[in-house]
Amino acid sequence: MVNTKVDLLGITLDNPVIPASGTFGYGYEFAELYDINCLGTFSFKGTTRTARFGNPTPRIAECTSGMINAVGLQNPGVETVIKEELPKLKKVFHKPVMANVSGFSVEDYAYTCELLDKEEQVGWLEVNVSCPNVHGGGMSFGTDPKAAAEVTSAVKSVTKKPVIMKLSPNVTDIVAIARACEEAGADGISLINTLLGMRIDLRTGRPVIANTVGGFSGPAIFPVALQMVYRVSKAVSVPVVGMGGVSSAEDVIEMMMAGASAVEVGAANLTDPFASKRIVEALPAAMEKYGIASLAEIVGRAH
């Protein structure tokens, strides 16, 4: 019998597989399809202080082995998430959930996290710093070590739950951002968010995405993500959650060998609604194939 259990900041996961934010809604679309309690946990849709419709459509474009999305953080706002989405989720998911939070100012982040801190169902806060900083000239919080650190301290001061800072790969030195978050008190780091990308419709000569550019993800980005997880996990001492292009149990093992303590699965859930479940089910056989008795032991094996 192989052991798929891993620890993520004091909470034991039955396995390291975590559907990524924005690809799993608030869980119950998938709960209609399978028992989502088979997952380690999942990260719910990026939640903001107030409700957002998001970007105009088209928001989706196809790429070779991947996709671009420019959803623009459509969500009902943190109060509605707490009042409506979490109670619905409670009926179908009995494990701590990862709360993914976004904001456009430091106060936004703190406000949203403070409310979610009171929710028993929330196990971790995953703080996405890839949104533009409206008070800082529109540059994303995640592209400036100082701004990322500021968000980290603000969030840490309003919550006792473990804070995982989710980093954008669209930077020159992701290691510097990760270190800044760690120094500011982050309990963990997750990466990568989507890579900036674009497509043009040859028939019209216009960008496919209404917003011109969007976030590129899917199997095509796996090597880019793996490299970043490897470098960041070597540079920081807090746990790292790895993601980007993961679509099989082998990918999960590779991410963990690169240094991830747990692994998120994003776009794969969209093209195959059963992807995360299939990965969970395939893990034991894949572990046996590579002579792995316990997944916890392989974290950072490649270092």
Next chain:
Amino acid sequence: MKQSTLTIIENAPLAKNVFRMRLAGEAGENRPGQFVNIALPRLFLRRPISVCDYENGVLTLIYKTVGRGTGAMSLMPAGEKLDVLCGLGNGYDLGAAGQSPALIGGGVGVPPLYYLAKELIKKGKDVSVVLGFNSAEEVFYEEEFRALGCGVAVTTADGSHGVRGFVTNALPKNASYYYACGPMPMLKALASWELPGEMSFEERMGCGFGACMGCSMMTKNGAKRVCREGPVFKREELLW
């Protein structure tokens, strides 16, 4: 929703750049106005196609070849298997039809109306359909709708078949309700028709089952997902 492996039993041209594919297998429940989402080799995203008919376990789809996905579909031989998510979306509200519903379709918006017409006729309704195309070589299913017992009017933009012009030039009088599916300009033109009705929309989709928020549309009742609360929306919900 059901994920199924279906076998192609027929795949043949029907009109200019338009093909009909028939699939057999365990496709679950598929109502008029719902769609399926098809995984295709070497393409990342699935392709959404409306259910044109579903009878005796055979699913009929009619699609136009516009790009890589539908192009690849048109080359698939009978016997090939496809991974298909079935029974997606809300479907038409058959209960709203009244006695003499009008079904208005433009181009590849016509296919879902066939299944709808069939079910409405089973309920004893007097169904009239208006089918709009660009030209005679693109016309399909005129006879099939007649064979169901519908009153059929066809329009072509260039006048090469039926009434010259658009579907709005051939709308039936005294209809009790309407169901429409077609390109945006057609739906917009119909918005001014003083009749209760519902329309089917298209949007680029990431998942097709409500998980990604890729297909959202703003309505009078807030944001809706075309793939989940849609693709069919009541006329009075729509913002133009």
